[in-house]
Amino acid sequence: MPGLASIPSLVAALLAARVSAGSPTPTTGPRPLLEQPYTVVLDAGHGGSNSGCANAHGDVHEKDVTLALAIEVREILRERLPHAEIVLTRDDDRTLALADRVTRANEGGADVFVSLHANASPRHDQSGFETYVLDAQASSVDAALTARRENGSPGSAPGSGGAVPQAQSMVEQLRASAHRNAALALAGAIQREQATRFPGRSDRGVRQAAFDVLLGIKMPAVLFEAAFLDHGRDAAVLLDAEQRRSIAAGVAEALIEHYRRSQRGRTIAVPARCSAASGC
Numbered sequence: 269m270p271g272l273a274s275i276p277s278l279v280a281a282l283l284a285a286r287v288s289a290g291s292p293t294p295t296t297g298p299r300p301l302l303e304q305p306y307t308v309v310l311d312a313g314h315g316g317s318n319s320g321c322a323n324a325h326g327d328v329h330e331k332d333v334t335l336a337l338a339i340e341v342r343e344i345l346r347e348r349l350p351h352a353e354i355v356l357t358r359d360d361d362r363t364l365a366l367a368d369r370v371t372r373a374n375e376g377g378a379d380v381f382v383s384l385h386a387n388a389s390p391r392h393d394q395s396g397f398e399t400y401v402l403d404a405q406a407s408s409v410d411a412a413l414t415a416r417r418e419n420g421s422p423g424s425a426p427g428s429g430g431a432v433p434q435a436q437s438m439v440e441q442l443r444a445s446a447h448r449n450a451a452l453a454l455a456g457a458i459q460r461e462q463a464t465r466f467p468g469r470s471d472r473g474v475r476q477a478a479f480d481v482l483l484g485i486k487m488p489a490v491l492f493e494a495a496f497l498d499h500g501r502d503a504a505v506l507l508d509a510e511q512r513r514s515i516a517a518g519v520a521e522a523l524i525e526h527y528r529r530s531q532r533g534r535t536i537a538v539p540a541r542c543s544a545a546s547g548c
């Protein structure tokens with residue numbers, strides 16, 4: 269693993285290493301006559317004084333990897349869906365409360381929210397990728413531990429320590445909403461895209477847990493754990509420019525699928541015929 273000394277230089281190094289192999293391919297298939305507005309919020313997990321987890325050597329922190337991933341997903345989406353608005357909750361190394369991430373997405377009227385993270389396990393022996401949707405009940409002990417670690421960060425919203433009770437107050441409403449189904453479909457697509465690109469890595473599936481950062485989001489929202497940063501082989505994937513670009517491309521592809529799916533269910537308002545009043 270490369271020794272990467274400082275946080276700013278790490279992000280710079282992560283982003284400077286451009287590769288051609290992971291470049292997106294043009295969208296195939298029929299394109300809609302009218303591209304509908306589509307706003308994606310990419311949330312680079314942690315930041316500033318909240319470093320998140322770290323690699324085994326302690327010189328690479330989650331906050332830098334998530335920022336690099338977010339910027340790369342944004343780049344790919346800008347190429348593939350040039351009409352879409354891609355918003356990052358942070359584009360530098362700043363501390364950002366979870367509540368601010370949620371507020372930014374809600375007030376911006378975003379269509380979808382993806383929080384990007386790297387994982388860690390108590391014994392540093394797990395690997396693979398997984399995607400979470402919000403639920404009061406964790407789908408496994410591992411899922412509960414991951415939620416506890418992500419929620420218990422210094423950058424959490426004030427009073428967010430009691431994550432599960434907070435989530436329980438919202439979850440019935442979320443269950444009833446179409447957003448939850450859309451989030452599950454998006455999570456499934458993210459997992460599929462990763463599994464296609466990384467058949468040798470462990471697909472840990474779509475999981476459910478009470479993540480504060482997904483709480484109160486008024487749109488389909490998922491939390492993606494790209495790899496275990498504290499696992500040597502997984503960390504190597506995250507720090508390799510070509511493989512990380514491929515991870516980002518998979519997330520972008522799932523977001524494009526989400527957009528196409530949402531378009532199919534939408535009635536496009538166009539004038540039945542041209543008239544002087546419509547001006548077409």
Ligand SMILES: [Zn+2]
Nearest residue numbers: 313320385386
């Ligand atoms: Zn995290």
